[in-house]
Amino acid sequence: MNRRSIYAKSCIAISSLLLVIFSLPLSASNLPSFFDFNEKNARAQTPARDLALEAQLDALMDADFVPSDTQALDELLRDVDVNTPIETFVRAQGYQILRLAMQDNLTAALVIAEEVEQLATAADNLNAIAEINVIIAEAHVANEKFDKASTRVERILELLPRVSNVRIRFHANHLVARILQNNNDTSDALEYLLAAQALLPLTEAQGQQRRRHFLSLHLARIQANLGRWAASMATAENAIEDTRRTGIRTHLPDLYLVRAYSKQYQNGPSQSIVDAFLEAAQVARDMGNARVEMLSYNNAGATKLHLNELNDATQYLQQGLVIARRIGNINERSVTEFNLGYIKVLQEQYDAGITEMLAAAEVFNGFALKREQAILLTHIARAYELAGRYQEQAETLKKQAALRQEVAETQREQQINELQVRYEAAEKSYEIKLLEQQAELQRQELASQERKQDFVVLAGAFMLVLLIVFAGVYRKTRKLNLLLNEANAELQEQSLRDPLTGLHNRRAIYDRLLRDEQRIYTGNHAVFILDIDHFKTINDKYGHSIGDEVLIEFGRRLKQATRSSDMAIRWGGEEFLLILENVQTEQVMQVARKLLTEIGEKPFHTSAGRLHITLSGGCTVMTSAKEQMPPNWDDTVRLVDELLYQAKNEGRNRIRYQPDSGPRETIYLRP
CATH class of the missing domain: 1.10.287 (Helix Hairpins)
Known part of the structure; x- marks a missing residue:
């Protein structure tokens, strides 16, 4: 039997295909051979692609993997036979393979894929061999079998430098990025996502916007996985706005969900966050995306749980659970079951609640990212604490600390920053x-x-x-x-910005202040250097990811406590520098007290819970006028740094202030 047999096989209705395949035990001895390839004829086939069929396939592609018009695809597949060039043949059959895989018929999909791979290998066509490897890996990803997909990555990367088809190269880079992202290899995932983006303008014009939206979605997810909530929100928001212009709505539900998820971690739980998740659920329901609808209800319920509105939380979680059972989603519904178990703990049903949480966590840990697993351990530890099971709480917190340290070590911060800037540019x-x-x-x-x-x-x-x-x-x-x-x-x-906190960096001082003589010669300038107390202890105890959350929130409060015309700079590590232009002595002291209050008296909400943070600082005022020599910036910084260390030595949680004349004064608040 030759390639005409797979053409006939792929063109019949899916229900008939499944009947043929599953009416017999799946073994090599009784499965009918779809292909009996004649290698001599294959070598004689030229060219490698049928441009007319390729154009028809391009026109059909309105989604990321398989055309939504299955009837039109079946009609086109009737023209794919023994005379079809090998690259077009593999591409067309690839859509049939992925359609089966996405309908939970992975076994049937792989039966066809194995025969297609043999044909591509026999034809010795690199583009065809690479594409069928990408398709098989994609079929495994669609069924959340990332370990199986990962086994194909090495072969794909070996072939990739020699692949000439831009569409295949784009798909391969994008696929590898998603697999690496799932394996917590974020920096390499961004590298391959950037490589896919570079290929985007070279692909056929009618598919570029669709591919661009897909890239934006995965960038937003990577940013969220790194805890870069503001960047993730911006990426998702830009992509949502783009859908209004282009009319391409394929990923709209996922983008609404990512935006609401990042907004929750950026701004904290509130009713507006609940409304954002409910909006995502509505968009998903309108577009028939049951998975995103389920996740949106779960997140709405989780937000209500954070707000301690347990009845509403239970209602939304139950809505998500009903959808999860209807679509057979076992893995992700474990999050919903975990939250329902946590509600039981809060209602003092300790043993039953903890049992449900642990059972759900076991399922969740089988597919979740390590950062997400660490968040789950926070709630398990809290449940043990409420139940008075302190030994188990301590063991859970140890596991969490080890996991967070492992996550921190795998994230190459500077490289990721540079890749993200390159992507956005x-x-x-x-x-x-x-x-x-x-x-x-x-x-x-x-x-x-x-x-x-x-x-x-x-x-x-x-x-x-x-x-x-x-x-x-x-x-x-x-x-x-x-x-x-x-x-x-x-x-x-x-x-001019620090990529973590969004504050100015050292370069901004020269660019915005020291280079402008008019500014530095005129008026009074207050200079603060502030240091987060015991920051190393926070990193050692909770991990660098929690330390990053503290730095981000600290920077936000600095901006909130100062004027828009003032400069807030991340000076280095946990040190920050403030420059207040055109201020009076009374204003300087008011700002100092406000900073101590805003930081020291309001707890920081982090993934590890509420943390009490204080600061120490030094402050002075530079006074200058046009008829005088300009103030010496380096001397001023050295003086303020000295005042900071005096504040540290005096017991921390205070700002040591020296006016432009007179004795030094210490301003402080007691905790």
Whole structure:
């Protein structure tokens, strides 16, 4: 039997296919052979792709993996037979394989995939071999068998440098990024996501926006997995806005969910966060995405649980559980069952609640990221504490600390920062390229219309059209220049910002203050250096991820306590520098007291629970005028740093202040 047999096999209805496959035991001896490939004929086939069929497949592709119009796909597959070039053959059969895999028929999918792989290997076509390896790995990912998918990664990476088909290279890089992300290898995942993004403009034009949205979704997920909530929110929000412009809504439910999830961790639980999750559930329900609807209800319930509104929490969690059971989602529904068990603990049903939490956690840990597992251990430890089972609480906290340390060690912070900036810069360039392409298409369309006009009869109309064209091109050019300037300004601003806290960095002082003589010569400038007390203890006890959460919240409170015209700088590690321009002595002291209050009297909410944070600092005022010599910046910093260490030695939780004249004064609040 030859390749015509798989053509016939793939074109029948899926129900008939399953009947044939599963009516017999699945073994090599009784499965019918779909292919009896003639190698001599295969070598004689040229070219490797059928451009007409490829164009039809491109037109059908309105989703990430399989066309949504299954009937149209079946009709097209009828044209795929023994004479179809091998690369087009593998691509077309790949959609059939992935369709079966996504319908929970992985066994049937792999039976076809194995035969297709043999054909690709016999044809000795690198593009075809690479694509079937990507398809098989994708089929395993669709069924959450990431260990099986990972076994294909080495072969894909071996073939990738020699693959000439851009579509296959894009899919391969994107697939490897998702598998690495699942394995907690975030920095390498970003590398491959960036490689896929670089290939995006080279793929066929009609699929670029769809692929771009898919990339944005996974970038937002990676940012959320790293705890970069603001960046994740921004990425998701931009992609949601893009769907309104392009009309491509495939990932809209997932984007709403990621945005609400990141907003919750950025801003803390509130009714507005619950509403955001319910909005995600509504969008998912409207688009028939039951999985996202289930997860949205679970997160709405979890937020209500944080707000201690247990009845509402139970209601939303039960709604999610009903959906999970209906769609047979065992893994992710474990989160819902965990939360319901935690509610029982809060209702003093300790033994039953803890038993349900542990059973759900065992399922959850089988597929979840280590960072997510660490969060779950926080709640288990809290449940043991409420139940008075302190020994088990201590053991759980030890496990959590070890897991967080492991996560921290696998995240290469600086490399990830650089990759993210590169990704965002490339995204801006791509947006500008799209606008340029649209302007060029409009120009070509207008030029084509103009050629068809009779110059003598319609000379007046031609001149009018020409003026409109010039005006349109001028507006487009202005818009493109504005976008380019905005992109350059944004990149310049990023170079002056600390990537973790969003505050200014040391370079910003020179760029924004010291380089401007008019500013440094005029008025009074208060200079603070602030240090988080016992920060090393926080890192050692809770891990660097919790330390990062403290740094982010500390920076947020600094900005909240100062004016928009003031400069808040991450000076290094846990040290921060503030510059207040044009202030009086009374204002300086008010700011100092406000900082001590905002930091020391309000607990920090972190993944490890509420932490009490205090600060120590030094402060002085630089006074200068045009007729005087400018103040010495380095001397001022050394003085303020000395005042900081005096505040530390005096017992911490205070700011040591020296005015521009007179004795030194210590301002402090007792905890």
